[in-house]
Amino acid sequence: MTTQLFVDFPELANLSQQDLEDLLSDTHYFQTIFMGLSKVQALLVSLVELGRANEALAKKNLAMQDELYRVRSETQQAFDEVKALEARWKALEREQRELHQRYSASFLHLRLRHATIAQDELSETTATNFVRGTPQGEGGPPMDVDDFIKIFKEQRITYHKRVIWGEQWAAGKVTWPDN
Template sequence: MSIQTSLTAEFPELSHLTREDLEDMLAEPAYFQAIFHTLSKAKELYQSQAELGLANETIANQNLALQDELYKLRSETKDAFDDAKALEARWTELQREQKEVYQRFTPQFLLMRLRHATTAQDDLSETLASTFVRSTSSEPAATPASGKEVDDFVKEFRELRKTYHKRVMWGDQWTIGRVAWRDDHDGV
């Protein structure tokens, strides 16, 4: 099959052209363009290209119409993310603070506080007794402590010692394992 025959079979619009016309068309680009644009396949190609261009333009216009809303959503999302990060940092800080607060209420810390308070209570009652003894012994023998002063001392000393002995008993109960501390803060 000749080139001209296969060309006219594929492009029937060229069948009316002579061999010389075809050669001129190949030699002259403007002539080639003029003929090429009249071919139905070329027209179909340009038509589908134009349709795709219009479809792309429509999609681009739709995207542009959504652009402001998308920028707004992006901004809101960024703000929400930043807020979430700030809250996460605050949560970490609060957990640390909570741990510090709860540490003051651990059984070991409370026992240590009880022991210190017991020692302080003992020191306080002994200081009161020493002060009373010094004040009564430094006075001249002719003026002994009045009954009211003695009664006041005994009452105050008794209260101090009562508190001291309660604390000693609580410490003893702890030592023998009769004190159970609830550990509710883990679930908070």
Template sequence: MSIQTALTTEFPELSHLTREDLEDILADPAYFQAIFHTLSKVNELYQNQAELRLANETIANQNLGMQEELYKLRSETKDAFDEAKSLEVRWAELQREQREVYQRFTPQFLLMRLRHATTAQDDLSEALASTFVRSASSETAATPANGKEVDDFVKEFRELRKTYHKRVMWGDRWTIGQVAWRDDVYVTR
């Protein structure tokens, strides 16, 4: 099959042209362009290209029509994301604060506080007794202490020692495992 036959098969519009006409088309660019733009496949290609361009323009116009709404949604999304990030930071702060608060109520911390309070109570009752003994010994030389002062001392000292011994008892129970702590209340066995 010759080139001319293949060309006329592919482009039937050129079948009426002679070999010399085809050679003239190839030799003259203006003539080539004139013949080229009359071919049905080329016109079909241009038509398809125009339809695609029109479809692209339509899509582009639709996209441009949604541009403001998209910018608004982007802004709202960014604001929501920023707020979520700030809430996430706040959540971490609150968790840290909560751990610090809960730390004061852990069994170990409460036992430590009980032991410190027991020691402080013992020191307080001993200080009261020492003060009474010093004041009584200084008063003995000058004036004997009256019964009311002694009764007041005994009453106050007894209350201080009672609290001290209750704390010692709770500490002892804890030490031998008779105190179990739960999240809601403490339980003794």
């Protein structure tokens, strides 16, 4: 075992048996010999060089600190702007879907059917009011025959146009472009 010690630390080969025993018992003597070993000296030099390199890197990092804070702030602002634009985009997409749905073929067909029914009910109400002699508007006099014929005819023309459009639609003669 001593021979391996002398191979690893050749400086210790010159020490006597008494000196080696003193190394084990005297801490101060051990420190003095230990710090004088070439491997320890090389290690200390490396440690000092690493410390200097670390200090140089720290100074370099500190020199870039303000720039990094500025870039971080700009990045945060850009991120916040992107999030706001993303939220706006989602809102616009939702609005666009609602508009497309409102003008989809099935929705328009449904509106046409409802409008046709409403027009039929309007013309029937006009005819009933005329027959009963009740006023057409609020508190006004009953309609005369000429006014009734004119109004009823316009209402029924509108109703029949809507019926024809609905029939053509049901027959597949109405197409809607996708764009």
